[in-house]
Amino acid sequence: MGKITVYEHANFQGYSREFTSDIANLKDVDWNDCISSVIVVGQPWVAYEHSNYRGELLVFEEGSHNYVGNKMNDKITSLQMITENLLNPQITIYEHDYYEGKCRVITEPTNLSRGHDDNTVSSHKVQRGVWLLCEHGDGSGFRYIAREHEHLPSYRAIDFNDKLSFLRPLLPGRSY
Numbered sequence: 001m002g003k004i005t006v007y008e009h010a011n012f013q014g015y016s017r018e019f020t021s022d023i024a025n026l027k028d029v030d031w032n033d034c035i036s037s038v039i040v041v042g043q044p045w046v047a048y049e050h051s052n053y054r055g056e057l058l059v060f061e062e063g064s065h066n067y068v069g070n071k072m073n074d075k076i077t078s079l080q081m082i083t084e085n086l087l088n089p090q091i092t093i094y095e096h097d098y099y100e101g102k103c104r105v106i107t108e109p110t111n112l113s114r115g116h117d118d119n120t121v122s123s124h125k126v127q128r129g130v131w132l133l134c135e136h137g138d139g140s141g142f143r144y145i146a147r148e149h150e151h152l153p154s155y156r157a158i159d160f161n162d163k164l165s166f167l168r169p170l171l172p173g174r175s176y
Contacts, residue, residue: 001043001081001083002040002041002062002081003018003019003040003041004019004038004039004045004060005017005018005019005039005041006019006031006038006076007038007039008035008036009036009037010036010037010066010073011037011067012037012039012064012066013037014036017029019079023078023079024051024078025078026051026079027077032077034074035047035068035073035076036067036074037065037066037067038060038065038068039063039065040063040065040173041062042062043081043086044059044060044061044062044082044086044171044173045060045079045081045082046058046082046145047059047060047068047072047079048076048077048078048079049077050077051077051078052078053078055077056071056072057143057145058072058076059145061171062173062174082130084129084130084147085128085129086130086170086171086172087128087129088107088128088129089108089129089130089169090107090126090127090128090129091105091106091126091127091129091131091146092105092106092124092125092127093121093123093124093164093167094122094123094125095117095120095121096122097122097153097155097161098123099123099125099151099153102117106167108168108169110167111137111166112164112167113136113137113166118137119163119165121155121164122154122155122161122162123152123153123155124146124151124152125150126147126149126150126151127149128148129169130148130169130170131145131167131168131169131170132144132146132168133146133164134165134166135163135164136165136166137165138166139168141163141165142159142160142163144158146167
């Protein structure tokens with residue numbers, strides 16, 4: 001399925017550790033708040049600021065990531081592998097809570113900030129794949145992972161109502 005190798009310093013320097021399954025609290029394995037670079041093989045991984053997959057998040061798709069960025073450097077506390085099928089992604093976004101109002105089916109990366117749907121989305125249904133939803137058109141700000149078959153009737157539940165500006169499906173890794 002895949003693995004992530006984490007390094008204590010940028011550019012894959014220092015001590016390293018390999019994970020092949022989720023870890024809800026890196027304190028349990030003495031790796032809390034010390035990750036600066038990663039290598040991902042296979043499916044994407046999501047790194048979270050807090051234990052139990054909470055707080056700020058970063059997505060690492062297959063490849064070498066020589067620096068996790070200033071915002072998350074030495075702040076990662078949990079890791080979660082994406083296990084869903086990522087082929088043929090599809091999400092339906094809705095203008096209002098509870099899947100009301102105008103809707104739009106999306107199957108590829110979409111920058112809503114360039115069109116009529118910027119900051120107007122209030123709910124979604126994921127048909128296939130896993131999606132990264134972002135507050136700003138450049139992928140920054142608040143981020144949320146929307147998983148296959150997830151129906152989120154109100155973005156008020158995650159304090160994201162009328163804030164969605166960019167979304168993209170996560171990319172599948174190679175099969176090994």
